[in-house]
Amino acid sequence: MNNVRIGSKWCKLIYKQPLSTLKQGGDKLVMTEIDINHPVAMMTLNRPPVNSLSLEMCNAITSALSSIENEHPHIHSLVLNSSNSSIFSAGLDITELYRPDPNRLPEFWKSFQDLFIKLYGSRLATIAAIEGSAIAGGCMVAMSCDYRIISSNKITIGLNETKLGIAAPFWMSDMLIRTIGFRKAEIALSMGSLFLPEEALKVGFVDEIVSPNEVISRAHHQAEQWAKIPSQARVVSKKQLRQRYITELQKNQQQDIKQFCAFINDDDVQLSLAKYMAKLKNNS
Amino acid sequence: MNNVRIGSKWCKLIYKQPLSTLKQGGDKLVMTEIDINHPVAMMTLNRPPVNSLSLEMCNAITSALSSIENEHPHIHSLVLNSSNSSIFSAGLDITELYRPDPNRLPEFWKSFQDLFIKLYGSRLATIAAIEGSAIAGGCMVAMSCDYRIISSNKITIGLNETKLGIAAPFWMSDMLIRTIGFRKAEIALSMGSLFLPEEALKVGFVDEIVSPNEVISRAHHQAEQWAKIPSQARVVSKKQLRQRYITELQKNQQQDIKQFCAFINDDDVQLSLAKYMAKLKNNS
Amino acid sequence: MNNVRIGSKWCKLIYKQPLSTLKQGGDKLVMTEIDINHPVAMMTLNRPPVNSLSLEMCNAITSALSSIENEHPHIHSLVLNSSNSSIFSAGLDITELYRPDPNRLPEFWKSFQDLFIKLYGSRLATIAAIEGSAIAGGCMVAMSCDYRIISSNKITIGLNETKLGIAAPFWMSDMLIRTIGFRKAEIALSMGSLFLPEEALKVGFVDEIVSPNEVISRAHHQAEQWAKIPSQARVVSKKQLRQRYITELQKNQQQDIKQFCAFINDDDVQLSLAKYMAKLKNNS
Numbered sequence A, B, C: 001m002n003n004v005r006i007g008s009k010w011c012k013l014i015y016k017q018p019l020s021t022l023k024q025g026g027d028k029l030v031m032t033e034i035d036i037n038h039p040v041a042m043m044t045l046n047r048p049p050v051n052s053l054s055l056e057m058c059n060a061i062t063s064a065l066s067s068i069e070n071e072h073p074h075i076h077s078l079v080l081n082s083s084n085s086s087i088f089s090a091g092l093d094i095t096e097l098y099r100p101d102p103n104r105l106p107e108f109w110k111s112f113q114d115l116f117i118k119l120y121g122s123r124l125a126t127i128a129a130i131e132g133s134a135i136a137g138g139c140m141v142a143m144s145c146d147y148r149i150i151s152s153n154k155i156t157i158g159l160n161e162t163k164l165g166i167a168a169p170f171w172m173s174d175m176l177i178r179t180i181g182f183r184k185a186e187i188a189l190s191m192g193s194l195f196l197p198e199e200a201l202k203v204g205f206v207d208e209i210v211s212p213n214e215v216i217s218r219a220h221h222q223a224e225q226w227a228k229i230p231s232q233a234r235v236v237s238k239k240q241l242r243q244r245y246i247t248e249l250q251k252n253q254q255q256d257i258k259q260f261c262a263f264i265n266d267d268d269v270q271l272s273l274a275k276y277m278a279k280l281k282n283n284s
Helices: A007-015 A055-071 A104-120 A137-143 A170-180 A182-191 A197-203 A212-228 A231-251 A253-264 A267-283 B007-015 B055-071 B104-120 B137-143 B170-180 B182-191 B197-203 B212-228 B231-251 B253-264 B267-283 C007-015 C055-071 C104-120 C137-143 C170-180 C182-191 C197-203 C212-228 C231-251 C253-265 C267-283
Strands: A022-025 A030-035 A040-045 A077-082 A087-089 A125-130 A133-135 A147-151 A208-210 B022-025 B030-035 B040-045 B077-082 B087-089 B125-130 B133-135 B147-151 B208-210 C022-025 C030-035 C040-045 C077-082 C087-089 C125-130 C133-135 C147-151 C208-210
Touching: A030 A055, A040 A055, A040 A212, A055 A104, A077 A087, A077 A212, A087 A137, A104 A137, A104 A170, A104 A231, A104 A253, A125 A137, A125 A212, A133 A137, A137 A170, A147 A197, A147 A212, A170 A182, A170 A231, A170 B231, A170 C182, A182 B170, A182 B212, A182 B231, A197 A208, A208 A212, A212 C182, A231 A253, A231 C170, A231 C182, A231 C267, A253 A267, A267 B231, B030 B055, B040 B055, B040 B212, B055 B104, B077 B087, B077 B212, B087 B137, B104 B137, B104 B170, B104 B231, B104 B253, B125 B137, B125 B212, B133 B137, B137 B170, B147 B197, B147 B212, B170 B182, B170 B231, B170 C231, B182 C170, B182 C212, B182 C231, B197 B208, B208 B212, B231 B253, B253 B267, B267 C231, C030 C055, C040 C055, C040 C212, C055 C104, C077 C087, C077 C212, C087 C137, C104 C137, C104 C170, C104 C231, C104 C253, C125 C137, C125 C212, C133 C137, C137 C170, C147 C197, C147 C212, C170 C182, C170 C231, C197 C208, C208 C212, C231 C253, C253 C267
Parallel strands: A040 A077, A077 A125, A087 A133, A125 A147, A147 A208, B040 B077, B077 B125, B087 B133, B125 B147, B147 B208, C040 C077, C077 C125, C087 C133, C125 C147, C147 C208
Antiparallel strands: A022 A030, A030 A040, B022 B030, B030 B040, C022 C030, C030 C040
């Protein structure tokens, strides 16, 4: 698998540091790298082939974030990337949605909500290094970061849920509105639009576009800039903007789970998913 | 009247279908065309000379929308245009406002609110084909649609209420904010600004600008694209974004009527309207 | 002091009127000019060297605004500028924040809140003539106006609070969101970014950019355009958009004072301020 990289090699490349100061952690699904002398950590999503978000994957990311936040007070910034340079994340694991286990489905959705809550409200400055496409739930992960750098490759970012016959939950569509504005978001959500890098930059979906081989190093550079801002003030400022949206989901978390499960179990939605899976199979 | 078109001829032109499959309905004020084999309907505003919105006109549009929604489940998209290609709608019928009948005035305003509620929340994907100017209340109708295509002719779109000495209600000014952003909306509302097509596109007031003779056909093309999206998901997504604003008006509907009637009956406002009507008379 | 201008000379220059019709008022901190025959007033911030906002300065501006609003019903527009053409306002007077008097600190913050409440909700159309930099609290003053004209000189505008180790209060960060959109505001607040004129225009921070010697005359020209709009309708429209944000602060005014005082008295924040003041001293 050429696309899988051992993150520490990248850190060495970028920071010219001996491996000795690097600690690598996390299970197979998420790899984290911490340098005990450096304020920037790296987190690599690593669920081949496409980083689809299963219950376990959502929990792994949330848990890895908690570890860095709680155990490494010297870390102020995080670069979030994918072990597969051609895809950031393809979104929810469709096997969680198609003919779902009725006990697991609400637990799965909660793990996805909790990932948003954790990542969107993280005390860390989070920089998404988007080398490959970030679709639906994968786009949510990228949107929850503080800053997005995308590759100039022919990749896409967006919420294409309606094309699959499902609807993004309110907290994802509201986050898209905050990111690209009401009207662009409304049209994109209605049509399930995916954005190419140039378009994505133009509408504010991403903050920077660079050549493919510069995404990771630019992300580390940005992460270092963010780490220089007095952390206390930056975190207060971030919470002031984001906490209201996190609280809104927390207040409606049970209802959102119920609505999601009812929607997914609808016959028409299952039919749409079946068609979509058949199409995926034919394409592979 | 050269500007009045029989819509069905346009449908024939666009869809190359025999008239036999087309049903034409509605009274004189609003003409609707339904093809029993096609998911796109057409609704033509037809109150000469300028489609001004009287009590009867508002009710006619609302009622025509309800008919399509309730009686034609196969219809998923609607093209909304004007029988007068030089004006989409000039806004509220000023004779409803100047020296108003005290019993009719609240009923009139309610019919205008109800038109917004119905159109903004329609299950149909609504495409405004704006061949001519869409002013004040006429702009509200265009803004309530899902997508706006404007002619490159020298026409204008906007809320010019302050120039007449009145203020757009909160639900219209909030819709302008969602459409073009807070600051552009704030300045435009303060100054009663009207936008030319190029400016309108730039600020996001409209979504597409095409040559005058392509507005209708492009609108039908868009309507077909929207009709291809799984309807259930598209409608859930639309309601998720728009229902809160509809509910906000519904909760304050009586108060909004009271405020509007008090404002209109103010002596200064009546004086402003008198001046405006005199100016219109002199221009015609 | 070359940078200090007697405002009336400017009025004479712009309006070609004899001084006899001009009344000049206000104490040393704020100079106001009223022409009894003209709907545009001028207010000049005049606390050398950098118009930093002390308790007295905030109160002086609020009080000058009240005077014009209450005593001069024929005034509909206000041009707000600085007696120092190289700086509009450098923001809060840092001596109010560093080792603060515990009794004065809450009173100071209230005077700053009250300035926002008065200026943002003023019945006057307020045009900021930004010839020099408008930083932090000084940017708040500019943002509270209805329209901003900036010089093309190499000056900056923005909220750089995080760089000093403090965070802008919710009502200032929300105003930035309304002004430049959520994402631009989020990044700018996080990084404490200051914008050069061209950038500021591009993101909507200001509404117009003109050559340095045209800022004042363009501001007067704009002020006259705004004064032509029927005042009643313009004010209702303005309140409709802004009152909700003013009310939100008024409801939380005591809590905001408490939070601010606690934050400022934090040891880390005092340390950041000490460093910042040392840096200022070294630069001067």
